[in-house]
Amino acid sequence: MLTATGSYLINIFNTLGEFTLFSVSTIRGIFSKELKRKRVLEQMYKVGAQSFIITAITLTFVGMVFSSQVTKEFLRMGAAKIIGGIVGFAIWRELGPLLTSVVVAARVGAAISTEIAAMKVTEQLDALRSMALDPFSYLYAPRVIALVCMLPLLIVFADFCGFMAGIFIYVLAYNGNSVNYFVSAAHMLDLTDILAGILIKGPIFGAVIALTATYVGSKTSSGSQGIGMAATTAVVSSLIILFILNFFISFLVF
Amino acid sequence: MIEIKDVVKFYGEKRILNGVSLFVKTKRRTTIIGQSGCGKSTLLRLILGLEDFESGDIIVDGKSIKTLEEDEKNKLRLNFGMVFQSSALFDSLSVGENVGLVLKEHTIMSDKQIKSKVMNALELVELTDTYNKLPSELSGGMKKRVAIARAIINDPKVILFDEPTTGLDPITSTRIELLINKLTDYIGATSIIVTHQISTILNVSQEIFMFSDGKAIKTEGADKILKSQDKDIYNFVNGLVE
Numbered sequence: 001m002l003t004a005t006g007s008y009l010i011n012i013f014n015t016l017g018e019f020t021l022f023s024v025s026t027i028r029g030i031f032s033k034e035l036k037r038k039r040v041l042e043q044m045y046k047v048g049a050q051s052f053i054i055t056a057i058t059l060t061f062v063g064m065v066f067s068s069q070v071t072k073e074f075l076r077m078g079a080a081k082i083i084g085g086i087v088g089f090a091i092w093r094e095l096g097p098l099l100t101s102v103v104v105a106a107r108v109g110a111a112i113s114t115e116i117a118a119m120k121v122t123e124q125l126d127a128l129r130s131m132a133l134d135p136f137s138y139l140y141a142p143r144v145i146a147l148v149c150m151l152p153l154l155i156v157f158a159d160f161c162g163f164m165a166g167i168f169i170y171v172l173a174y175n176g177n178s179v180n181y182f183v184s185a186a187h188m189l190d191l192t193d194i195l196a197g198i199l200i201k202g203p204i205f206g207a208v209i210a211l212t213a214t215y216v217g218s219k220t221s222s223g224s225q226g227i228g229m230a231a232t233t234a235v236v237s238s239l240i241i242l243f244i245l246n247f248f249i250s251f252l253v254f
Numbered sequence: 255m256i257e258i259k260d261v262v263k264f265y266g267e268k269r270i271l272n273g274v275s276l277f278v279k280t281k282r283r284t285t286i287i288g289q290s291g292c293g294k295s296t297l298l299r300l301i302l303g304l305e306d307f308e309s310g311d312i313i314v315d316g317k318s319i320k321t322l323e324e325d326e327k328n329k330l331r332l333n334f335g336m337v338f339q340s341s342a343l344f345d346s347l348s349v350g351e352n353v354g355l356v357l358k359e360h361t362i363m364s365d366k367q368i369k370s371k372v373m374n375a376l377e378l379v380e381l382t383d384t385y386n387k388l389p390s391e392l393s394g395g396m397k398k399r400v401a402i403a404r405a406i407i408n409d410p411k412v413i414l415f416d417e418p419t420t421g422l423d424p425i426t427s428t429r430i431e432l433l434i435n436k437l438t439d440y441i442g443a444t445s446i447i448v449t450h451q452i453s454t455i456l457n458v459s460q461e462i463f464m465f466s467d468g469k470a471i472k473t474e475g476a477d478k479i480l481k482s483q484d485k486d487i488y489n490f491v492n493g494l495v496e
Contacts, residue, residue, distance in 0.1 A: 122342060124344055126338065127338055132328035181299070
């Protein structure tokens with residue numbers, strides 16, 4: 001029992017150590033001469049194009065359901081004037097950044113880890129190295145930069161969709177006044193509420209998703225089972241880290 | 255040019271190479287044979303510095319691989335071409351891009367010059383019509399030939415072939431074997447071929463080493479290997495189980 005626990009702990013610390021070294025090498029790859037702008041732009045396009053619609057759909061419906069629930073209860077309590085602010089708080093501070101990151105982790109993170117894992121299994125990573133090309137600057141760094149840059153933009157778009165979906169339900173389903181909705185949001189929200197989700201959570205979450213996906217993919221074992229496992233592990237690990245980080249960032253910033 | 259001295263390599267608890275020593279003669283085709291899992295491919299990876307090893311040394315061009323930093327290893331790797339067992343073509347790149355990648359990343363050649371060199375290499379492997387195709391559109395034998403074109407594109411001093419004919423039909427295997435002979439002679443490169451295919455051993459080898467119990471045994475030439483007096487070699491080439 002003691003041996004098993006010890007070995008489990010050693011494994012965890014080993015993985016943490018390896019992940020740290022991997023992250024340092026990737027960050028070094030970002031500043032390497034080998035990093036090509038074309039590869040970064042390709043990845044940025046992929047991340048944006050892959051996640052744009054699914055992010056919009058997710059946040060639109062989350063905004064609608066949240067607005068519906070809040071409006072129903074707040075109207076009953078006679079607090080209609082603060083509905084816009086409450087929906088705004090929820091969307092801009094938490095739901096927008098977090099749910100966008102969850103969607104991106106599931107869509108892009110899984111795709112990245114699967115791609116890297118397949119490259120590992122089919123010796124493409126070794127082929128790169130045999131051609132004196134560094135996978136950190138050639139493969140991993142462009143993906144990290146792409147996610148760090150694109151996730152904040154996706155969050156802006158997602159926040160907008162969620163907030164506007166909220167007003168749509170508030171006005172159409174509950175005959176609310178759209179001006180009140182905006183005024184309430186303008187009174188209750190300050191710039192930190194809006195920007196922290198975009199400029200703090202966005203880049204950090206983007207880096208977490210990209211680093212986790214590339215790390216897990218690059219460490220995969222051989223075979224199709226290994227590739228499948230890589231996708232699952234990357235998504236699950238990213239989500240756990242995102243939820244934990246989200247708590248600490250929200251706790252410290254707001 | 256390449257000297258392997260008493261190399262020991264473990265995977266976990268398992269000792270894969272148990273003091274392998276061999277000398278690869280310049281501009282000769284050296285074949286390494288042995289059963290699956292005996293460490294033949296591992297040795298190629300060690301020569302390229304893709305993996306570390308526990309003890310011993312590998313000397314390439316007078317430099318010990320073990321003491322080189324990654325940047326120095328990269329410089330050395332540019333003198334090598336490697337044909338991987340799975341071909342290892344990049345799925346997202348076309349055949350032309352795969353073959354020309356090393357030139358694009360490491361030289362200041364224009365796109366036009368690179369294309370011309372790539373076409374030359376593809377002509378040597380008789381695959382000029384595949385320039386714009388993706389690897390997924392090629393057969394196994396064609397992938398191997400593209401991988402060979404990629405390995406020779408920068409005129410390497412050494413070409414490493416990892417199981418170049420495994421999984422191919424006999425005719426395609428022979429075509430690949432003839433190609434290996436033609437190209438290594440054409441470039442004047444030293445080549446190391448890892449294989450367990452008897453036809454490849456017979457058609458390609460100029461020097462042969464047999465891996466057994468984690469060690470390398472120098473054998474007679476390809477013409478004599480089928481009648482070797484060594485029990486391990488005799489059993490291997492004749493497929494005998496003890």
